[in-house]
Amino acid sequence: MKQAKSERILFIHHGVGLGGAPKSMTQLANRLKGDGKQVEVLYLKDSDAKTLLKSVDYHVVGLPLRYFNHSSRWYKWYEPHLILFQLLSWLLTVFVVAPYWYVKLRPDVVYLNSSVLTDWLFVSKLFRIRNIVHVREAISKGYFGIRNNLIRLLLSKFADHVIFLSKHNRECLGANIASKTSIISNYVKGGGCVIDPKERQYDAIYVGGEKSIKGIDLIKELLESDNQYRLCLLGYYSDEFVDKYNSEAINVLGAVEDSMPYIADSRCLLFPATTPHFPRPVIEALSCGCVPVMSDIDGYEEIITPGETGVVFRNNDFNHLVESLDTALSMCATDVIQSCIDRYRNKFSDANEDKIIRIILS
Template identity: 30%
Template sequence: MSKKKILLIHHGQGVGGGLIALLGLIRELRADHTVTVLCIFASEAVNYLRKEGVAVIVLDTWFYRKAYDLFVHSAASFFSPLGLVRNLYTLLIYFMSMYVFGPAALRKAAQDCDIVYLNSMFISDWAVAAKGLQKKVVVHIREPLADGVFGIRRALIRHVIGRNADLVIAISKDNGVRLGLPSKTVTVYDPIVLDETKGVSISVEPGLRYFTYVGGSQRIKGFAQLVDSLDHLDDRVRIFFLGYTHELERLSGWKFMIRQLLSPYTRRLPVLKRKLQESGKIIHIGVSDSVVAYYRRSVAVISPFSVPHASLPVLEAQHLGKPVIVSDVVGTEEFVDSSVGLVFENGDALALAKAINHLAGQDEETLRGMGEQGQKRSRAMHLNKPCVSQLLQTL
């Protein structure tokens, strides 16, 4: 087996499920190859990776520090008037990165590598730059590509990836189908990275039923319908709430005012956060690398995504033998059926509350049976699936 040098380009800035999935990928690749991560943005993700012993390069040019933005066209996003303006800007930036700044950055960073590995569909502009340097190109499709109104952006992204990528890896069958490049695409589910050594002391009260939600106040993770469900939950229900709740506070004053003016959800967000803070059903945890400890203390894991997206918490819960509660967004059926959890109608907060209350009322034997079915499903999903490291050997 030949050892390849891989330059993995990462666009994420926060510490969350995407970064954890990336870390699992890096651990797998480093068993057989040499991996260096090129982070487009200087962020807390850089520090996290370096603490894990990963070799990291951070782009330090004016264009990528000040002007660059991601060319996002995902079904896991929402329309807004501000988005129309942003789309025009990111389209211009996309081509500038593709033909001018990307090649300049890669001529140095990718000089000795064999493979340029793009960790997102959002950075497909780098595929052109990498292919121009005669590198093998891999694109990891972590987002469900949107159709759009006219399909122009979809066609552009599909054309760029189809022409320049040697291999496409999709984290779900749904993501792969949406891209529509079956001859190049392989489905490989994200590896499970759960560190049992990072435990915390969790005190629970007798008679209460605990659940875990991972996703913070992100709209796509179903934050609004989780909060709207709180008034309908049984008194014995408690929810470990993990994740950020301050993403909008990072915006400068004028950006926040524009977002409030154009986005009804942003205007509603302070009310949702206040209701969350005041609820006696919520146990606020914040960002934690001890998520496995909360999963194990819980009756089930709640993943009420409001838009199509593959849910890493669902995979983690099933790996640990925990039932799940999910919304019926497109692609859910690939991961969850009635034997391993409950599926509620997306957007129906009362239905979510009923699902939580239903599992809260189940005995341990029933819950254990659902969890065991989840483990079987998890093993079956990963059984005989090629690992990414093996796939790269074919390039």
């Protein structure tokens, strides 16, 4: 095997937005490039995340291909044509697209930023390219568990190493391949700026855009209620949404490259996810003493301790969300803020990045 310093490392990402997964991957790519490694990034779609790269070469496939969906969406029984299109896309990637790019870029190591990139995983094994799969996304069973079982099978057969963000994610996908897996929590580099809660501009911030799995339905209910909160909304929103809700008390800023200044300027962070997540925004909130308010999705206890480093409410329960937000706002004047920061330093600091780098270069 070549010495690690001479290896060509290819990062592959499938999404288009500026969410937690592309931000975390970009940090890794920038860090390795800064350390003198040969790094390139391949975006399967034209992603806004490419603007975050620092002197790292990138390429865009740009074809209208579909990859395996995870819990953000699963096909309905009346959409067999989409299932067929996904299958054809998988085969086209396996036989044409992935071989073309692997031959063109000639990587020694390929880092796949999601478990859904099973086609690229399969081809990397055929080309004898060492691969690392980083499972950053939410995991749920779907209708009958067929999707998860299929992804689990492909991981067990073809992955050289799989990194999970949490124990819950590994239980969902990798319990049978524990020998070649690691659990490394998400992280925030350097932590955030801590502002006196009394001087923060917003009572709460929400960063999920209009995605249903991020809990937008509860957020809309909150925006339309009589509660007088000063709110900040980040993420991707339609013009109709902005026109309807943007006001003096509700600042719909939309997508931004760096959400940390806005989180630091908020007393609480709302994360009403409807399906299991290991959310980067909650970690960002902890790092700057912004109290997280999150739904009781599976695995939440790996991130916060209710009453100590945040507040948990019943999933899809609007009244309990409001009650929990009020509780969190009252906690801002206590030592809970320092407890949040301590939780970040002990579990979610950039020391986790060093662990991932060691795996990539091993």
